[in-house]
Amino acid sequence: MVEVSGHLLRGPVFLAGETLQCEINFHHPGLLSAESGDGNSGNKIRLAWASVQIICQCTVSESRVILPRGPLPSTVDVSTTGCDTSFVPNKGERGLTVLSTKPKILFCDLSLQPRQTKTFRYEDCIPTDSPPSYRGQAVKYSYKIIIGTQRFQQPTKLLRIPFRVLVLYGLNDLSVYNEGEEVAPSNPFLRPKQKENAVLDIATQVMATVTARKSPHSYNITNSHGRVAKLLLFKQAFKLGDDIVGVFEFKEGNVPCVQYSVTLQSEEQISEECRHKLGQGSAITSFVKHQEMCLHVDETHMAIPIPLTASPGFITDIVCLRWRLHFEFVTLSDPGKKSDVVNKIGDDFTSWRGPANINVETMVWDLPIKIFPANPLHVSGVTLIKSGASMKV
Template sequence: MIEVTATLPRGSAYLAGEQIKCHVTFKNSRPNNGDRNRLENCDQIAWASVQIHCQCSVSESRVKLVRSNSLSTEEVSTTGCNTSFVPNRGERGLTVFSTKPKILFCDLQLLPGESKTYLYCDSLPQDAPPSFRGQAVKYSYKLTIGTQRLNHPTRLLRIPIRVLVLYGLNDISVYNEPEEVAPTNPFLKAQRQENSLLDVALQVIATVTARKSPNTYNITNARGKVGKFCLFKLAYKLGEDIVGVFDFTGSTIPCVQFSVTLQSEEQIAEECRIKSKDSILVMPYSKQQEMCLHLSKTHICVPIPMVVTPGFITDTVCLRWRLHFEFVTALNPVPGPPLPTSPEESTSWMGAPVLDVETMVWDLPIKIFPSNPIHASGALVLRTTNSISV
């Protein structure tokens, strides 16, 4: 009996374009009793290969996939024999992306108690689709190890991974520091050091999401001014808080309460829609609700979950993000509490039991970018180690 164990040393989240490493260990689980005839108890594995693939599964009542020359997983499972390496065997949907399979070894022999570890390294293209679990479309990545013992069927070991995509990193050389600007030491030999793709990506994310450009919006309806809203920036990364300020001074329409919800817009491509009414699917996430009657100023603080998918676009679906506001305004003026005439006095106020109100909505588009994949790995429940016995 040979135990196969696969481990992702850096976690389960990666940025498209960076290198993914996996340690694959093969161990003969038979105890080593010091027998002279250990060679007779030697176990042998014919081969082992590793491949990363992305499966796309859709809601059949909403989306129709444009068929290509590639076979579905059901067709692959029926046409291939059980001794070949088919990483997507048994998976749902279509394989929209897969790396070239890499062979770890051929004809491996292990004595009782002996083990051997191999390092698998590969990278995904920067324009690959990100990991996404939507209402109509789902993209899921898995790293699959296939192995076979002599005269036995192929066994598959899978580890799910999360892929984040940051667009615009096709040429990382433009982000490297020029030689004439970089600090130099005349007593040391000049060495050119290029930044890795992950370092460049983190620098770009920090630069884009750190730009503070306050945007002020006047909230009005047909009867007058409700208030003013200030959002300090429009670009955020996973795990950040969206902070904004409401200013109700000078408003002519009293606002009783408001709510703000972080929502995603999942828009299906026109050629893939089954029903026109299902073109845009909205999913709510974090929400804040507050009573604001007679308040002059207040603020919002809406967290962005680390597990959501930043905005992206593929041939099948487009994902965008927005803040959805709902304002409940009074149709008639609501008198406030009387102010005390001296510091020793105190007043109490009871609101009206019934108010004539109306509701108005407002959607504000925002952008969400990936965060450090190391931090994203800590928020996932995906396992980084898996094992099987062959």
């Protein structure tokens, strides 16, 4: 028996374009029992080969999505009996393989003595045009590192390590962001110095720039009776983990607002050529909701946190994910009617007694916003994905 384990050195979250590093260990735990039927001379164990590859599987809801390439391959299709000794990374996986990197061979014909461990380092770059990790109502994109190995005269076994990929569009050509650097004389006998993680450094700067607070945006909220409120939103582009902060001003409105609510929602829209039905609508998912009573309130604010576990906006050939703020305002349907009772208590105090019944109407408004990825090191701290896995061969 050989224990095979893999561990992602930096955590389970990466940006598309980064280099993924995984440490893979092959350990012989000790003496094998006589009943194991190993067949090797002594207690030495021989492994025929080991290979590593990154794949991305796309799984769709067949009641909502039709892929133009044909039906999705089932588990039986990719796990045929003729592949028992071959490296088939999507063996046993459901869905369609939309990304598959070139497999890298770790070794051929490896011998392990009892209590011996061999360690290998696997590195590969995640393509910048990869789809992001996403778990929606109709579409799911999932990434895994597949480690395949085989003992002599035994079938291949696969070790799967899941991880998450965030996509920041515009990082295809990093030379655009390096134009301001001084050009140093080149030496043909020296390897060019490269930053340890240039992609992450540049992506962090880009995300900080596009989500920086600029001039506030002002919105006048009105209905058929007049002006309800004024909303000040300090920015419309955010990162995962940011707080969406806004201020409501009701003092200048002539339509009393009894209550308002703001909900952070994602909109999952399937492309027209992949829709199961022509009139199929978008799938709405609500995340965080802020609700407040605001009758006789001059000014109030909202603060809605964006979960780090959410998926930033993206678009692929199959699905498009957008974000929005969904507002609901409950206003008086007859603003001119005085149904409340105000009693004066002395010169400085008054008591107010609200009406038992009031006639209200609800108005809704959707405000599109943009949500970008966050630093993958921060996202790794809250993810539930484990950065390692192990199996026995």
